Amino acid sequence: MSDHHVTSADIxxxxxxxxxxxxxxLKTICLAIMAxxxxxxxxxxxxxxxxxFQKIAGIYSxxxxxxxxxxxxxxxxxxxxxxxxxxxxxxxxxxxxRIFENLGSTLPWMLIFAAPLALxxxxxxxxxxxxxxxxxxxxxxxxALHHTNHLLANKYFYMNIPFWYGRFFFYFVGLGAxxxxxxxxxxxxxxxxxPGTWRLFKARFHSTYTFIIFAITITFAGFDWLMGQDYTWxxxxxxxxxxxxxxxxxxxxxxxxxxxxxxxxxxxxVVSEEHFHVKGKLLFAFTIFWxxxxxxxxxxxxxANVTEETKYFLIRNTGGWNTGMICLVFGHFVIPFVALLxxxxxxxWNILAWISIYxxxxxVLDHYLITIPERGISLGNIEPTVFGKIQPTIPGAFVGDIxxxxxxxxxxxxxxLRAMGQHALYxxxxxxxxxxxxxxx
Amino acid sequence: xxxTRKRVYGYLAxxxxxxxxYKAAEKVRDAGFRKWDCYxxxxxxxxxxxxGMKRSILPWFVFFGGITGTxxxxxxxxxxQVVIYPTVVQAKPANIFTVPAFFPIMFELTILFSGFTxxxxxxxxxxxxxLNHPLFASRQFHRATDDGFFIAVEARDAKFSxxxxxxxxxxxxxxxxxxxxxxxx
Numbered sequence: 001m002s003d004h005h006v007t008s009a010d011i012x013x014x015x016x017x018x019x020x021x022x023x024x025x026l027k028t029i030c031l032a033i034m035a036x037x038x039x040x041x042x043x044x045x046x047x048x049x050x051x052x053f054q055k056i057a058g059i060y061s062x063x064x065x066x067x068x069x070x071x072x073x074x075x076x077x078x079x080x081x082x083x084x085x086x087x088x089x090x091x092x093x094x095x096x097x098r099i100f101e102n103l104g105s106t107l108p109w110m111l112i113f114a115a116p117l118a119l120x121x122x123x124x125x126x127x128x129x130x131x132x133x134x135x136x137x138x139x140x141x142x143x144a145l146h147h148t149n150h151l152l153a154n155k156y157f158y159m160n161i162p163f164w165y166g167r168f169f170f171y172f173v174g175l176g177a178x179x180x181x182x183x184x185x186x187x188x189x190x191x192x193x194x195p196g197t198w199r200l201f202k203a204r205f206h207s208t209y210t211f212i213i214f215a216i217t218i219t220f221a222g223f224d225w226l227m228g229q230d231y232t233w234x235x236x237x238x239x240x241x242x243x244x245x246x247x248x249x250x251x252x253x254x255x256x257x258x259x260x261x262x263x264x265x266x267x268x269x270v271v272s273e274e275h276f277h278v279k280g281k282l283l284f285a286f287t288i289f290w291x292x293x294x295x296x297x298x299x300x301x302x303x304a305n306v307t308e309e310t311k312y313f314l315i316r317n318t319g320g321w322n323t324g325m326i327c328l329v330f331g332h333f334v335i336p337f338v339a340l341l342x343x344x345x346x347x348x349w350n351i352l353a354w355i356s357i358y359x360x361x362x363x364v365l366d367h368y369l370i371t372i373p374e375r376g377i378s379l380g381n382i383e384p385t386v387f388g389k390i391q392p393t394i395p396g397a398f399v400g401d402i403x404x405x406x407x408x409x410x411x412x413x414x415x416x417l418r419a420m421g422q423h424a425l426y427x428x429x430x431x432x433x434x435x436x437x438x439x440x441x
Numbered sequence: 442x443x444x445t446r447k448r449v450y451g452y453l454a455x456x457x458x459x460x461x462x463y464k465a466a467e468k469v470r471d472a473g474f475r476k477w478d479c480y481x482x483x484x485x486x487x488x489x490x491x492x493g494m495k496r497s498i499l500p501w502f503v504f505f506g507g508i509t510g511t512x513x514x515x516x517x518x519x520x521x522q523v524v525i526y527p528t529v530v531q532a533k534p535a536n537i538f539t540v541p542a543f544f545p546i547m548f549e550l551t552i553l554f555s556g557f558t559x560x561x562x563x564x565x566x567x568x569x570x571x572l573n574h575p576l577f578a579s580r581q582f583h584r585a586t587d588d589g590f591f592i593a594v595e596a597r598d599a600k601f602s603x604x605x606x607x608x609x610x611x612x613x614x615x616x617x618x619x620x621x622x623x624x625x626x
Contacts, residue, residue: 295544302541305531341504440486 006437010269015190015424022264023417030414037407038112048121054386056400058125058379061116063400065126065225066371067408068113070364073242074412075110076218077250078103079179080243083214086182086200086207092278094436095270095426099257101183102419103250108176109415113408117225118168128382129159129231151232159231167220175217178210186430187423195429218243229374232308237297244293248286249363252356255279257420259353266425270437273347277441280346283359287340291333315373319392324369332362364405372401447622450575451477451595452606453582454615459485461614462590466491468613469592476598480576480585502562503555510554511547518543575623582621593621 041064048057081100085093093100116122123130129152138144141160145153152159185203189195219239227238235241255276261267301309316325336359345351375397380390387394427433456462459481466479470493479488522528522542527535533542564570576582576593585591592615594606603620610618 295541299541299544303531303533305533341500 006269006434008434010437011428011433013428015426015428016266017424018261018266018421020421023421027414027417030410030417034407034411034414037403038411041404041407042116045116045119045122048119048124054383057121058383058387059375059394059397060400060404061122061125062371062375063397063404064113064116064122064408065229066367066401067404068110068117069221069225069371070367070405071408071412072107072110072114072221073218073246073363073367074250074253075104075107076175076214076221077246077248077253078105079107079175079214080104080218080247081250081254082179082182083207083211086203087211089204091432091435092275092439092441094430094432095267096254096258096275096279097186097430098423098426099254099261099420101179101186102416103253103257104179105183105419106412106415107179108172109411111172111176113411114168114172118165125379125382126225127228127231128378129155129228130161130164131382133159133161155231159228164224167224171217171221174213175210178206178213181206186427189427189429190424192429195431197431200431215239215243218246226370229371229378230311233312235297235301235309235312237293237300241290241293241297244286244290245363245366248283248290249360251279251283251286252359252363255283255349255356256353256360257416259349259356261425262349270426270433272437272439273349274439274441275436276349276352277343277347278439280340280352280355283352283356284337284340284346287333287336287359291337294328315377315392316369321369321373321392324365328362328366328369332366336362368401372397445624447624449596449603450578450621450623451593451598451601452610452618453576453579453591453593453621454610454618455581456590456592456614456616459483459590462592463488463491465592465613465615469594472600472609474594474598474600476595478593480582480589480591480593482586482588482590497566499559499562499566503558506558506562507551507555510550510552513554514547514550515543517550518546576621578623579619579621581617581619 041060044053044057044060045064047053048061078100082097082104084090085097085100117126120130120134132145132149132152133141136144136148138147142153142156145156182203185199189199219242222239222242226242227233227235258267258271258275258279262271298313301313315321336355339345339355345355373392376391376394379387379394430436454465456465462479462481463485466488469477470491479485479492481488523535523537523539529535533539581589582591592610594601594610600606607618607620
């Protein structure tokens with residue numbers, strides 16, 4: 001129980017707003033890094049056909065898809081929490097709902113960073129199946145593939161280039177429209193003198209079927225951008241696995257944002273240790289969920305022993321990558337599991353912030369192991385004349401990973417801070433704000 | 442021919458509302474009483490804090506109970522499947538790398554042992570099951586399941602005194618204060 005019962009007198013009439021001076025410097029730095037990095041990356045990708053750029057473009061394509069998907073999961077997690085909050089009619093999180101919405105609102109902007117994936121120069125290195133599709137000439141592509149690659153002919157209904165482009169843009173347009181609409185409903189309430197409850201009911205109604213759009217986006221984006229790097233591999237757990245990591249780590253970002261705002265003197269009356277306790281519980285739940293799903297995937301593939309499926313784990317359990325995979329078992333599950341068992345640690349937001357940072361670091365490792373081990377294998381296969389023989393790791397390629405990660409990360413942070421500065425930090429005219437401020441669990 | 446002796450259990454005081462009970466609990470806590478309890482028809486948020494309750498030791502029991510479960514499962518699966526009678530299924534190894542196959546069992550036994558530790562640890566800490574409670578001798582006490590809010594201070598508390606505690610309970614707003622005696626044959 002909070003020491004002080006929050007009443008409407010404690011909620012400012014016009015809400016709390018982020019002081020622009022506090023973040024302007026950080027925003028400028030982020031914008032500069034993003035602009036420079038993205039421009040340079042675009043140049044590298046567009047010059048990908050040039051023989052002297054070929055090697056860099058090939059290696060950097062994988063760095064880029066790693067960075068883009070990492071931050072894409074965080075944005076999409078923001079959408080997930082917004083929709084879940086609306087659809088479950090939750091009262092507890094009203095005071096932190098705006099953080100969910102701001103995090104989700106970065107999603108449409110991720111198209112800037114994902115756009116290179118639509119370039120044939122990048123696809124040439126990332127998606128082997130597209131090369132076969134482009135090379136297949138005949139009365140119809142599907143027919144032609146029957147003679148060259150039967151697996152691709154079988155998967156043609158899903159894996160074909162026009163459909164791929166359609167899905168690619170749908171991820172941003174579809175879910176982008178959903179999250180922008182949800183956020184607009186919520187922010188409009190801030191300016192309404194007689195807010196009432198109709199926006200809450202509307203948001204609840206429209207959050208139901210849009211969950212399907214969310215599920216399609218996270219699942220098929222994972223299929224297209226990550227699983228598609230090796231078209232022979234397939235796992236039905238893949239979408240769930242990515243979703244688990246996405247929900248877990250977007251919650252970590254939400255916790256970090258709330259702690260940062262609180263340490264800067266915002267959200268003083270409306271967010272208490274009770275909110276951090278709830279969020280810590282969600283972090284705990286999704287840590288277990290991630291472990292459950294990723295183990296299920298591993299276990300099913302391990303037992304079934306189907307050659308195409310075990311390939312994924314064979315690459316990642318060979319040599320140095322195996323150390324990373326074992327690190328994931330302990331670092332992504334055992335350690336945070338034991339740490340988050342403590343209710344005291346969940347209630348202390350500074351400790352919870354450290355656990356969140358740790359979780360995010362583990363998410364980086366997780367996504368690094370999803371994307372990067374494929375690089376040496378694929379590049380040597382797709383372009384043996386340029387990259388030489390197949391090798392598990394390409395020396396020096398990690399530099400590109402860092403550059404890509406910093407670039408996309410700066411962009412993500414810029415759009416996140418920008419969204420935070422646009423509106424009040426919490427929905428101060430929401431009828432449930434007092435219920436949320438006084439929760440106890 | 443009644444030869445029953447009676448032993449004083451303690452004072453039972455009634456309070457008007459949940460908030461009165463909450464405020465009284467804070468005062469009893471501040472007065473330094475140790476052996477006392479609140480009775481309410483429904484859970485009151487934060488009452489444990491107002492009563493100055495310490496953190497339960499139960500989580501630690503459960504933690505070690507869970508670890509015991511994990512180790513039991515691993516030992517059980519490993520000794521039967523690898524040491525005593527190795528079976529080759531689908532060319533899977535029978536050595537330490539078989540461990541993924543043991544994970545579900547390890548998980549299940551962790552949960553089972555934790556669950557049992559919660560149940561039996563809780564019963565032990567609450568001294569349950571018991572057949573009777575001295576407070577049942579009070580005529581008004583049955584209202585604790587309906588509309589009554591009570592505080593009972595036990596006589597075995599070091600700070601207990603027949604007059605002092607009674608006036609203390611009166612001062613903090615207790616009504617219909619009753620000396621509860623338990624029967625001893």
